[in-house]
Amino acid sequence: MFDALAQGFATGSLWPHIGATLAEAVSGYALGCGLAIVFGALLAESRTFERFCYPVFLGLQAMPKVALGPIILVWFGFGMASKVVLVALVCFFPLFVNTVNGVKRTDPELLDACRAFCASRRYLLLRVKLPAAAGDIFSGLQIGVSLALIGAVVGEFLSAQRGLGYLIASASVSMSLATMFAGVALLAAIGLTGSLLMRRLHRRVVFWEGAARGEQS
Numbered sequence: 257m258f259d260a261l262a263q264g265f266a267t268g269s270l271w272p273h274i275g276a277t278l279a280e281a282v283s284g285y286a287l288g289c290g291l292a293i294v295f296g297a298l299l300a301e302s303r304t305f306e307r308f309c310y311p312v313f314l315g316l317q318a319m320p321k322v323a324l325g326p327i328i329l330v331w332f333g334f335g336m337a338s339k340v341v342l343v344a345l346v347c348f349f350p351l352f353v354n355t356v357n358g359v360k361r362t363d364p365e366l367l368d369a370c371r372a373f374c375a376s377r378r379y380l381l382l383r384v385k386l387p388a389a390a391g392d393i394f395s396g397l398q399i400g401v402s403l404a405l406i407g408a409v410v411g412e413f414l415s416a417q418r419g420l421g422y423l424i425a426s427a428s429v430s431m432s433l434a435t436m437f438a439g440v441a442l443l444a445a446i447g448l449t450g451s452l453l454m455r456r457l458h459r460r461v462v463f464w465e466g467a468a469r470g471e472q473s
Contacts, residue, residue: 284343
């Protein structure tokens with residue numbers, strides 16, 4: 257494995273695969289997480305939206321994303337777009353659920369105090385409810401990091417000309433275990449790095465959680 261990694265980095269053959277997987281994972285992650293926060297906040301705010309759209313989201317969540325892969329390939333083609341859509345679908349639902357739960361769990365006494373000062377509904381959502389749900393949102397974002405890589409690799413298994421998933425699949429045909437383990441090791445390193453970065457961002461953005469834990473201890 258280490259020889260395959262060293263040779264791949266020395267010759268530069270691994271960089272296109274790493275770049276392709278990162279591009280698919282990051283693009284799909286940004287798209288899926290952005291939509292999850294928007295739809296989660298809207299659903300938590302509107303009973304009408306929740307009544308009509310929540311069953312649709314639940315139905316989509318129940319569908320195995322791997323089974324949707326061939327359909328997504330037919331709709332969006334065999335290029336990068338299909339992988340981005342698959343990654344977005346995989347990342348969407350954990351963050352969507354966390355956003356809904358976090359917004360709905362906002363302290364009602366805090367909301368009543370803000371309403372007493374004539375705070376608008378938009379102000380309550382942007383300045384009170386979303387910050388209160390920030391811990392749940394970042395928990396969903398951390399889960400989405402590993403799911404984004406899984407979605408990208410599944411898409412590359414189905415159809416791709418480059419990417420770490422394609423590298424592992426092509427190496428399995430020639431029974432090159434060293435290359436397969438090298439691809440898996442790179443995916444693990446990317447996932448670990450992304451999770452650590454998101455955890456650090458969580459601590460910096462939601463800084464009041466750390467202060468609260470310090471006071472309790």
